[in-house]
Amino acid sequence: MAAFKRVATAAFCALLLVACSAADSNTESAPQVKASVEPPPPPAISPDALSKIVDPLLANIDLGQSVGMAVVDVATGQLLYDTGGTFVPASTAKLFTGAALLLTFDSKIPVTTENGKSVDLATELGRVLAESDNEGAKVLAKLLPKPATDMLIFELPELDLSETVLVDPAGLSRKNKTSPRALASLLALAWNNPRLAALVAGLPVSGESGTMKERAVNEPGSLLAKTGTLSGVNALAGIFQTSAGRAISFAILADAVPIEPGGTDKARKAIDQIATALVNAN
Numbered sequence: 076m077a078a079f080k081r082v083a084t085a086a087f088c089a090l091l092l093v094a095c096s097a098a099d100s101n102t103e104s105a106p107q108v109k110a111s112v113e114p115p116p117p118p119a120i121s122p123d124a125l126s127k128i129v130d131p132l133l134a135n136i137d138l139g140q141s142v143g144m145a146v147v148d149v150a151t152g153q154l155l156y157d158t159g160g161t162f163v164p165a166s167t168a169k170l171f172t173g174a175a176l177l178l179t180f181d182s183k184i185p186v187t188t189e190n191g192k193s194v195d196l197a198t199e200l201g202r203v204l205a206e207s208d209n210e211g212a213k214v215l216a217k218l219l220p221k222p223a224t225d226m227l228i229f230e231l232p233e234l235d236l237s238e239t240v241l242v243d244p245a246g247l248s249r250k251n252k253t254s255p256r257a258l259a260s261l262l263a264l265a266w267n268n269p270r271l272a273a274l275v276a277g278l279p280v281s282g283e284s285g286t287m288k289e290r291a292v293n294e295p296g297s298l299l300a301k302t303g304t305l306s307g308v309n310a311l312a313g314i315f316q317t318s319a320g321r322a323i324s325f326a327i328l329a330d331a332v333p334i335e336p337g338g339t340d341k342a343r344k345a346i347d348q349i350a351t352a353l354v355n356a357n
Contacts, residue, residue, distance in 0.1 A: 119148045119321035120356050122155045128356055129156060132349045137341035138309075139331035145255035146353065149263040149314070149322035154256065161238045161252045162328035165303030166207045167312045168246035168253070170261055171239070172216050173200050173274045175223035178230035182273045189214045201277030204301060205285030209245040216244035234260055246303060258312040258326035266314060266322050275299065275314065292347055293354045300350070307332050309342040315354050325353060 125146060133142055146156040182197035189210050196215075203211040219226055224241045227234060239253040265271035279285030279302070282295030286302040300313025312326035327349055332342040 116150060118153055118155055119150070119317050119319070119323055120146070120155055125156050125353075125356060128352050129349060132345070132352060133158070135345040135348075137333070137338070137345045138329040139307075139333055139342070141331035142327070142329040143255045144325065144327045144349070145259040146323060146325045147256075147259040147263045149266045149324055152260075152263060155323075156325075157256050159254070159256075161254050162310075163249050163305065163308045163330040164246055164251055164253045164258065164312075164328060165305045165308045165310045165330075166209070166246040167258055167301050167303040167310045167326065167328070168241055168244070168251050169204060169207070169212050170258060170274065170301055170312060171227060171241055171253075172212055172219075172223045172244040173204060173277070174231065174261060174265065174271055175219055175226040176200060176215055177271050177273055179219060179226055182270075186215065186218065197273035197277070200273055204274075204277040205279045207286050207302060209247055212245040231261075231264060234264060247305070249305070249308075253328075255312075255326040255328050258328075259324045262312060262314045262324035262326075263322075266324070278313065281313075290343075290347055292350045297354055298350060303328075304339060304343075306339075307334050309339060309346055311346050311350060313350070323353070325350075 129144060133144060141162065143158040143160045143162050144156060145154065148155055176196060180196055183195045185193045186196050186199050187193055188199055200215065202208065203215065216223065222241060223244055224236055224239055228236055234257065236257060239257050240251060242248040242250040265274045278299035279287035280296055281287045281290050281292040281298040281300065287300055292298045298313050298315045300311050303310030308330045309332050310328045314322060314324040316322055327346050329342055332338055
């Protein structure tokens with residue numbers, strides 16, 4: 076699969092291909108022809124095949140006894156895989172905060188960073204996501220008139236947040252809870268929504284940038300993803316394209332990672348193994 080650095084570019088291209096044409100008002104009305112309804116495309120990845128690949132990997136003892144995952148076909152919105160359950164999202168919670176900001180404000184508005192500099196919102200959000208800057212996320216969250224989840228419920232009603240509790244906008248609180256489905260669905264919606272393009276564009280690139288620079292997931296540039304780490308918690312939520320160009324979003328959350336020497340690294344490797352298998356499953 077060819078490497079890609081900015082998934083949002085592909086999303087914009089797809090959106091720009093949609094055009095409307097008006098009929099010539101001076102011509103006589105042509106006979107009405109009933110358009111055939113195209114059947115929905117098949118899943119980008121077979122749910123059954125996906126289960127056979129993912130189930131054994133999720134059972135890795137390095138992930139602990141509380142782990143969940145969801146996979147979404149971005150084009151159709153179909154949930155291809157879902158363990159259910161809610162988990163501590165760690166820094167993947169920043170995706171909710173970022174989405175709320177972009178749906179509330181224009182991405183080009185100037186914002187003041189934690190260092191007192193003035194940059195546009197998209198640039199600062201991209202930096203916060205890439206570096207997983209907790210203080211920067213909190214500074215941006217203060218711009219919101221209401222908590223991020225309240226803003227998303229109003230601005231993005233198609234996103235089910237019934238299982239999401241966001242106490243800390245940076246993801247530092249263990250009281251934060253969400254489902255893998257909510258995170259994967261958010262990224263799928265962001266792919267198709269120009270207002271959320273900066274959220275996808277700001278994600279770290281596997282093997283190339285930010286917190287994903289040292290994460291080996293297939294070939295460099297094959298995946299955009301937000302990492303999340305707390306003591307006993309490891310998470311990854313991202314998006315990639317299949318060899319056929321179909322976009323797939325996913326989230327993996329593990330919040331009972333064994334607290335032992337090297338436990339975090341082992342869990343990270345186990346999650347990267349799942350992500351690699353997912354990218355290679357098409």
